[in-house]
Amino acid sequence: MKCSEFLALLDDLMDDSLTPEVRADFEQHLSGCEHCEVILNTTRKTIEIYRSHEIYDLPAGLRERLHAAIMTRCKKSC
């Protein structure tokens, strides 16, 4: 397996949707390629860090304004 083939399968690896044969090829490539090991680990970390940190806080009062707007519509149509 070449590095470019390894990269093309990253998505399937992270989705755990590789067949056992391809997964074995993947592991074999990984064991001998420091480059791809770093790419895999840091890509995983990239996703984890974006998942676990709230970078846009919900503005204060937005939920209340939305609730009021929904209630207004509801009075018209409910």
Add this chain to the structure above:
Amino acid sequence: MSTIQSIAGELEPHPDVALVERVREGDVAAYDELVRKYERQVFRIAQHITQNREDAEDVMQDAFLKAYEKLDQFQGNSKFYTWLVRIAVNESLMRLRKRRTGKMVSIDEEIETEEGSVPRDLADWAPDPEQNYNQAELAEILRKTIQGLPQGFRIVFVLRDVEGLSTEETAETLNLSIPAVKSRLLRARLQLRERLSRYFHRKKGPGETRNEK
């Protein structure tokens, strides 16, 4: 859509199904529950696409109101959340078009076509790289980094990796093919990874050389 339906059909009914049913019967408190459940996700998506706080607030409000009004059109053959995300994405793109009057806005914008490039940067990261920054600094780094991605990559990354949609759901939401979603996701992940490496790489000890070209 049929794929999603068949997958959903094999599982327990999603808790949203009962909430949607209650809203349809006139129970507005059930809609409040749906809002509370998904308000953060909808706001994040709107903010990631519009990159503007005011627009994101408007989009969130419009998306939930539109979903409320169109609930009768929701067929239940996809998840309520996916249906809501699609509304939020469309509202966000419409908002962008209004801002950039006369200029077409699409998720194909700024997409390069080069494929299969292997990153050259080999710099490994520190074990817990975020520990080197406080929360505010880290949030700023993450915002700045993702804002630098082309729009078409950013939306795919946000829907797939941050908001947890499947490849199929992302493709359906953005009217893209599955290979297009996969290709954009890979490039988004690799570009983000490379950009974050500037902040998170492991400090080299004396005598070690950086293995970068």
